Amino acid sequence: xxxxFVLLMVTxxxxxxxxxxxxxxxxxxxxxxxxxSFEALQYVVDNLPEGSDTSFVKAIxxxxxxxxxDYRYLVDSIGPNGCxxxxxxxxDDRGMIDQKWTGEIxx
Numbered sequence: 843x844x845x846x847f848v849l850l851m852v853t854x855x856x857x858x859x860x861x862x863x864x865x866x867x868x869x870x871x872x873x874x875x876x877x878x879s880f881e882a883l884q885y886v887v888d889n890l891p892e893g894s895d896t897s898f899v900k901a902i903x904x905x906x907x908x909x910x911x912d913y914r915y916l917v918d919s920i921g922p923n924g925c926x927x928x929x930x931x932x933x934d935d936r937g938m939i940d941q942k943w944t945g946e947i948x949x
Contacts, residue, residue: 871902880917880927880944887929887942894939899931906931914947921946 867889873882886902899913900906906913916928925948932941 867902871904874915875904878917880919883915883917883929884944887931887944890931890939890942892939896931896933896937896939899939916947921948923948 867886870882870885870889873879874886883903890899890902896913903915906915912933913931914928915931916926919927921927923946925946927944927946929942929944930947931939934940
């Protein structure tokens with residue numbers, strides 16, 4: 843196989859697997875705070891490092907709806923089931939995010 847091709851493929855794979863920078867998270871977090879954009883919120887959920895501290899989430903996305911056991915951030919949309927749409931960040935007993943997802947929040 844051509845050495846240049848192999849080097850190019852390794853670079854592409856490395857880049858694809860490298861987590862988002864904190865600057866990118868901050869940019870998307872600011873975009874969410876200004877526009878309540880689902881896409882910006884989804885970006886943060888997808889790229890927030892596993893085991894992040896709750897203070898880091900607040901620094902990126904602003905003040906949450908604090909349920910005690912999770913943080914919620916909503917967008918200005920209602921889903922097909924008539925429920926609010928947003929993100930949920932579950933907080934473990936050490937104050938770290940152990941689960942995160944976006945979608946309808948029906949409770």
